[in-house]
Ligand code: ATP
């Protein structure tokens with residue numbers, strides 16, 4: 434057995450300080466934009482009863498069937514690391530009777546999800562999603578507003594993306610359509626892949642998810658749900674499109690964009706980017722009017738989407754990766770033990786006032802400290818020597834233009850205040 438523990442699990446990774454800025458940029462932007470649209474943050478547990486996902490995502494999905502991290506804990510409970518957050522959000526909504534006041538509840542989340550997937554570019558086993566859920570309305574304008582919000586987040590980050598939409602019908606129009614689909618599939622199945630044959634029997638709509646090249650000609654000729662919507666679903670879809678058009682949002686209707694489960698109704702959408710290669714989906718979403726009841730809650734009309742943060746960060750344009758590199762406002766250079774202590778005291782005071790400070794703890798020579806200050810791109814160096822200590826006046830040096838002058842600590846604070854550093 435290998436006796437070192439210096440590598441992480443496949444499909445997971447460390448996000449290091451050098452790249453975390455991009456993640457924070459995206460997260461901060463999402464928080465700001467989502468709150469502008471009235472969405473409030475919710476944080477649900479990362480572990481949930483396995484049953485929540487089995488019911489909420491569906492037993493015969495890839496996620497539940499083969500991708501979940503499930504274990505039995507010390508209390509003999511079956512527990513799963515969340516592979517997505519919608520089921521948890523709906524559970525929390527029911528459990529905390531958030532439907533009580535009536536009206537629309539808008540929630541968003543940011544956090545890690547876990548799926549034991551095959552390793553591929555753009556696919557991780559621990560990955561991150563930003564998602565939003567709007568619960569309590571079936572109005573097509575809610576669908577359009579949510580799509581607008583997701584697209585605006587991407588646009589504001591300079592990410593070019595395309596919206597694909599569809600309607601997957603409801604419990605009125607889907608059963609007769611599925612019957613037609615099954616009978617058409619029957620003749621074609623012998624030429625199709627094993628997954629398709631299995632799906633045709635268990636979860637017919639998901640045949641449309643097949644990515645196997647040789648199945649595509651068959652799939653292209655199947656009847657689409659989009660052409661078989663009932664009047665209500667047709668009107669709802671027209672409403673969503675009208676609201677999108679009013680918002681100046683272009684879209685492509687993709688009849689084969691489907692969701693395999695009964696409680697997914699009407700709007701289904703995906704946001705894709707040409708820059709992602711074969712894993713090109715940045716976000717996916719849709720209506721799930723039946724989910725609350727599946728979990729044992731009241732009927733709740735709702736929709737949501739989840740955006741893949743890993744993929745979004747990957748395609749963030751260069752100019753958005755702006756130079757966030759941390760730099761100290763003041764580097765405190767010292768000579769000798771008493772000055773070292775004084776440096777700690779001054780740094781504490783400055784930090785409490787909101788400035789970033791750096792002290793080199795190696796107690797080396799001044800020259801080495803100045804070199805480090807330059808390397809860290811410090812804005813100023815405060816030099817504390819024995820002479821300065823006794824006079825209570827220190828030399829401050831601005832590295833950009835090498836200007837240096839003498840200050841007392843109150844004078845230094847007044848000077849720093851004029852620089853308008855944000856806290
Ligand atoms: P895909 O078709 O790419 O497998 P999905 O239908 O499984 O996507 P959702 O469950 O709808 O994806 O998740 C929404 C978004 O989360 C995806 O569009 C993608 O950006 C991201 N995502 C999903 N799985 C992963 C993963 N394993 N690694 C990184 N990002 C992921």
Ligand code: MG
Nearest residue numbers: 495496548550
């Ligand atoms: Mg997937």
